[in-house]
Amino acid sequence: MRSAKPTRHSYEESPERLKELFKTPAETKPTPSPAKISRDQLLKEHQVQLKLLSEGNVPVRTFVLPLPYPPSRISLRNVSSSRIKLEDLNVERRIPNTYIILRTITIPYVYSASITVAEDEDGNVCRVTLCNLEDSVVEPLIPEGTVLAIKEPFWTRLVDGGYHVRVDQPSDVEELKPHDELVPKEWRKEEIDVQKDATQWKKEGDMMFLKKRFRNALECYDRGLKELDHSTHATAAIDLYRKKCGVNIVLLRLDDAVQDLALAISTHAASTPSLADSPLTNPPVINEWLRNHSMEDPHQIATQIPNPLKVLAARIKFDLGIFQSEPVYDLPLISSYVGPLTLHVDAANYICDTEARSTESHGRGLFAKRSFKAGDLVCAEKAFTMPGYFIQDRNSDCFLYSLGDETASPRPGALLFKELVQKLRSNPTLRKEYFDLDDGGYWKKNGWEVEEGEEIPIDVFRVEKIRQLNCFSVPTRSLDLLTQPPNSNPELRAGFWLHASYLNHSCLPNTVRTFIGDVHFLRATRDIDAGEELTQQYISPEIDIEDRQRAFEGTWGFRCDCKLCEVDGSISAEKRRQRLERFAELKAVVMKLGERGTTITSIKKIARGLRELETLYSAPQEENLYANLPRLGLVHPTLFLTEAWRGVGNTGKMIEYARRLLRNFGILTSVAEKKFEVTSNSGFVNVEGVRALKYLGEGYRAMGELEMSEQCTNMAKVWFRIVTGSDVGADEFLRS
Numbered sequence: 001m002r003s004a005k006p007t008r009h010s011y012e013e014s015p016e017r018l019k020e021l022f023k024t025p026a027e028t029k030p031t032p033s034p035a036k037i038s039r040d041q042l043l044k045e046h047q048v049q050l051k052l053l054s055e056g057n058v059p060v061r062t063f064v065l066p067l068p069y070p071p072s073r074i075s076l077r078n079v080s081s082s083r084i085k086l087e088d089l090n091v092e093r094r095i096p097n098t099y100i101i102l103r104t105i106t107i108p109y110v111y112s113a114s115i116t117v118a119e120d121e122d123g124n125v126c127r128v129t130l131c132n133l134e135d136s137v138v139e140p141l142i143p144e145g146t147v148l149a150i151k152e153p154f155w156t157r158l159v160d161g162g163y164h165v166r167v168d169q170p171s172d173v174e175e176l177k178p179h180d181e182l183v184p185k186e187w188r189k190e191e192i193d194v195q196k197d198a199t200q201w202k203k204e205g206d207m208m209f210l211k212k213r214f215r216n217a218l219e220c221y222d223r224g225l226k227e228l229d230h231s232t233h234a235t236a237a238i239d240l241y242r243k244k245c246g247v248n249i250v251l252l253r254l255d256d257a258v259q260d261l262a263l264a265i266s267t268h269a270a271s272t273p274s275l276a277d278s279p280l281t282n283p284p285v286i287n288e289w290l291r292n293h294s295m296e297d298p299h300q301i302a303t304q305i306p307n308p309l310k311v312l313a314a315r316i317k318f319d320l321g322i323f324q325s326e327p328v329y330d331l332p333l334i335s336s337y338v339g340p341l342t343l344h345v346d347a348a349n350y351i352c353d354t355e356a357r358s359t360e361s362h363g364r365g366l367f368a369k370r371s372f373k374a375g376d377l378v379c380a381e382k383a384f385t386m387p388g389y390f391i392q393d394r395n396s397d398c399f400l401y402s403l404g405d406e407t408a409s410p411r412p413g414a415l416l417f418k419e420l421v422q423k424l425r426s427n428p429t430l431r432k433e434y435f436d437l438d439d440g441g442y443w444k445k446n447g448w449e450v451e452e453g454e455e456i457p458i459d460v461f462r463v464e465k466i467r468q469l470n471c472f473s474v475p476t477r478s479l480d481l482l483t484q485p486p487n488s489n490p491e492l493r494a495g496f497w498l499h500a501s502y503l504n505h506s507c508l509p510n511t512v513r514t515f516i517g518d519v520h521f522l523r524a525t526r527d528i529d530a531g532e533e534l535t536q537q538y539i540s541p542e543i544d545i546e547d548r549q550r551a552f553e554g555t556w557g558f559r560c561d562c563k564l565c566e567v568d569g570s571i572s573a574e575k576r577r578q579r580l581e582r583f584a585e586l587k588a589v590v591m592k593l594g595e596r597g598t599t600i601t602s603i604k605k606i607a608r609g610l611r612e613l614e615t616l617y618s619a620p621q622e623e624n625l626y627a628n629l630p631r632l633g634l635v636h637p638t639l640f641l642t643e644a645w646r647g648v649g650n651t652g653k654m655i656e657y658a659r660r661l662l663r664n665f666g667i668l669t670s671v672a673e674k675k676f677e678v679t680s681n682s683g684f685v686n687v688e689g690v691r692a693l694k695y696l697g698e699g700y701r702a703m704g705e706l707e708m709s710e711q712c713t714n715m716a717k718v719w720f721r722i723v724t725g726s727d728v729g730a731d732e733f734l735r736s
């Protein structure tokens with residue numbers, strides 16, 4: 001028998017130990033049966049864990065996805081599904097077409113998952129762990145006395161040698177109403193008919209809302225609506241629908257919010273004589289308008305409804321996505337809204353000049369439908385999901401461990417996963433677009449053909465796979481990356497954009513992604529022809545081709561075949577080794593200097609080192625190969641030397657190295673007859689490149705070459721827009 005250890009959080013499972021456990025195959029039927037554990041023992045252990053939690057002495061939250069298994073396809077109400085009991089369960093193996101009914105016998109422990117103790121009809125007990133649900137401490141999902149139906153249940157081993165009934169797929173568990181016919185007779189209760197009028201229900205709902213008990217609030221508003229005759233009490237009904245709509249928006253339940261608002265507006269129209277014969281009385285008309293992604297309002301709904309309903313309609317339309325056909329945005333205004341607490345911006349999407357379709361060998365990709373000039377906005381899109389947590393809030397610290405693919409995602413990814421599951425669960429209409437995205441073949445291998453009209457299942461393992469392959473790491477504003485001190489490493493969030501998920505990677509991309517709050521702005525880094533595939537860098541490429549390919553393969557499962565990878569890949573292993581070795585030596589010297597400060601002598605020493613490194617790129621054959629391509633091994637020392645010469649006020653050298661920096665990024669420039677020009681841009685545009693152009697502007701000005709200074713500064717402005725998304729902050733940056 002296990003004993004409770006009062007100081008250890010045995011409910012917060014260690015992923016490493018779980019991983020070890022899953023390596024050993026389980027016995028199907030252990031003896032003694034896990035169902036025979038004593039009720040007192042389980043409850044005692046539970047109390048210990050509840051106490052530890054209430055004392056606040058808790059580890060970082062860990063969400064664990066075990067080895068993948070699909071959600072159950074059975075229906076509880078189908079005659080072919082049979083009820084089983086705890087004694088019947090196998091370990092880590094489902095019994096097809098079965099379900100179990102359990103009643104919780106204590107309050108839940110809500111932290112990384114919702115954990116409780118429950119009994120079956122025979123009075124046998126077990127620990128139940130429900131993962132990936134919309135749980136909160138203030139509104140637990142499974143208070144004491146809840147009756148649960150769990151589909152195709154099985155025992156899962158615990159690292160301390162015990163077992164629990166663990167549910168990872170949210171659709172595998174259903175809470176049953178007390179009077180449901182599936183609830184065993186002796187547990188069944190008739191619903192107590194609480195006598196309250198609509199006003200009282202509304203008040204109670206408001207109180208629940210203030211306490212953040214959102215699901216309770218919804219129930220109260222619903223009960224209030226049932227008490228009302230909507231034709232005689234239209235104002236009260238509109239108010240309740242409006243409140244429900246607001247709560248549903250908070251819970252990311254947009255499908256329900258649309259229904260509520262359609263009913264609020266149609267009730268308003270039916271009770272307003274001037275609108276009584278208008279299409280506004282018809283909820284499907286409102287529903288269609290809220291969902292149609294269009295800016296048009298042919299029935300003039302927005303202008304004929306009270307302001308609070310209009311505000312909700314705008315909120316829902318923006319959240320579901322409004323599409324505009326021109327790349328026109330008030331970027332200073334959008335940028336001014338955004339701060340650490342206000343990430344969600346009311347902006348329409350501009351995606352009509354790009355389309356997703358098949359590529360020759362990279363699956364699907366995003367293509368330009370028209371030509372673009374360098375600096376142009378190619379598409380703009382509001383996030384499908386971007387958790388708005390407060391970065392400094394350590395209470396939301398968490399990790400997501402996926403034991404199947406052995407990945408560990410820190411807080412940004414973990415919170416995005418949780419929010420994606422929640423959003424997809426509550427909004428069946430949003431599932432298709434999400435599940436159409438690349439899941440690395442997961443569903444093909446583990447799922448089934450979803451038929452036309454069949455609800456798309458939420459498989460949390462598939463949600464996570466799609467998240468891993470398609471999400472972006474984002475700053476609050478891309479501008480912050482340019483203005484923050486170097487190496488300050490701000491924490492990034494993770495967000496999800498549906499259209500942008502079709503962008504493939506290239507180390508030599510023709511676009512750069514930028515963010516202002518939750519809006520993604522994709523800009524062209526060079527001129528793009530209609531029909532050309534759009535690419536971006538998923539991550540900045542590592543210097544060595546093999547390190548680089550490992551990084552792509554590890555996260556996204558591909559090897560890059562861009563021109564740079566082709567050329568870097570054609571270099572002998574010995575030469576590549578020498579490059580890395582020289583690079584590391586030079587870097588070590590630079591780091592040492594950082595501690596002691598730079599002098600002209602030390603700068604010259606690095607310059608000599610750089611020249612040696614350059615020879616590893618300049619054998620006759622290589623010179624040709626790299627003619628207009630980046631030479632990644634040279635970037636960092638060149639960057640250092642540009643800054644260093646600027647620091648000691650040597651303008652001539654600063655100009656020389658700034659141009660060499662651009663060249664090492666694959667941007668070739670020429671200076672002739674007082675004209676500064678980019679002669680080839682098949683490399684990449686980034687923050688360091690903008691700085692190089694800024695320094696060139698400064699340098700030429702100092703040398704009295706005003707025309708060239710202006711040319712460089714103008715180009716720096718375009719590149720600033722490319723890497724930050726807008727012109728906000730450009731003047732300050734160029735002045736600083």
Ligand SMILES: C[S@@+](CC[C@H](N)C(=O)[O-])C[C@H]1O[C@@H](n2cnc3c(N)ncnc32)[C@H](O)[C@@H]1O
Pocket residue numbers: 361362363364365437438469470501502503504505506555556557558559560561
């Ligand atoms: C964000 S998705 C891009 C859209 C994806 N190609 C699709 O068909 O949905 C990322 C996936 O695209 C593929 N991919 C992206 N860039 C690639 C490249 N340069 N070469 C080969 N495959 C690539 C990889 O399978 C990667 O996991």
